[in-house]
Amino acid sequence: MRENYDKLPQDKKELQWELTKMKHMITYVVQKERKGFGHAVWLCKNFVADEPVLLLLGDFLYKSQTEQNCCEQVINAYKESGKLLVSIHEIPLEDVSHYGILSGCWDDDSESMMDVRQFVEKPTDSFAREYLGVENKKKETKYYATFGQYVLTPEVFTELDRVIKFGKPSEGSEYGLTSVIETIREKDGIVGFVPKGKSFDIGLPHEYRKTMMAFSE
Numbered sequence: 001m002r003e004n005y006d007k008l009p010q011d012k013k014e015l016q017w018e019l020t021k022m023k024h025m026i027t028y029v030v031q032k033e034r035k036g037f038g039h040a041v042w043l044c045k046n047f048v049a050d051e052p053v054l055l056l057l058g059d060f061l062y063k064s065q066t067e068q069n070c071c072e073q074v075i076n077a078y079k080e081s082g083k084l085l086v087s088i089h090e091i092p093l094e095d096v097s098h099y100g101i102l103s104g105c106w107d108d109d110s111e112s113m114m115d116v117r118q119f120v121e122k123p124t125d126s127f128a129r130e131y132l133g134v135e136n137k138k139k140e141t142k143y144y145a146t147f148g149q150y151v152l153t154p155e156v157f158t159e160l161d162r163v164i165k166f167g168k169p170s171e172g173s174e175y176g177l178t179s180v181i182e183t184i185r186e187k188d189g190i191v192g193f194v195p196k197g198k199s200f201d202i203g204l205p206h207e208y209r210k211t212m213m214a215f216s217e
Contacts, residue, residue, distance in 0.1 A: 036174025060148035
């Protein structure tokens with residue numbers, strides 16, 4: 001093994017060394033049963049250890065439009081608000097049935113921080129049109145879905161613990177995260193934040209194609 005390493009070019013040696021260091025920084029948990037997104041997040045409660053945590057969806061990619069990456073933008077927005085935070089972005093009405101949809105009122109002139117009043121998982125077009133539209137300064141109605149990045153507070157894991165141990169699944173036989181976040185919203189409020197960037201849902205075939213095109217430019 002050492003002989004093979006010595007034959008590598010210097011740049012590949014450096015990459016291999018970085019990957020070796022990274023390996024020791026990764027912790028993972030296996031969800032052995034298909035019990036939903038909320039259950040998967042709950043399994044990480046010991047790692048979180050009562051601290052706010054940045055959660056990124058594994059089937060999303062992110063591309064910032066500024067020098068600051070999307071994660072940094074989300075973390076800074078959380079520090080400013082001090083509340084459970086869900087990053088959001090505008091989507092067409094016809095796509096709402098694929099995502100968690102948030103509605104509320106803007107807290108700032110730039111319309112980047114939203115006081116969320118409702119969070120609904122995969123609503124129908126008609127429901128979103130009637131209840132989930134968000135009006136901007138131009139009096140236009142827009143719809144906002146999860147961008148794929150969250151800052152979860154310890155209260156989320158406390159509520160997940162209660163629901164999974166003593167409650168009932170919220171999505172068929174699965175425990176959802178959206179319903180738990182909605183419970184936190186009713187008690188303490190939550191913030192929706194619009195990062196300066198784009199998220200790409202590579203879990204949908206047509207969106208995967210768009211992602212490949214966007215990153216090849």
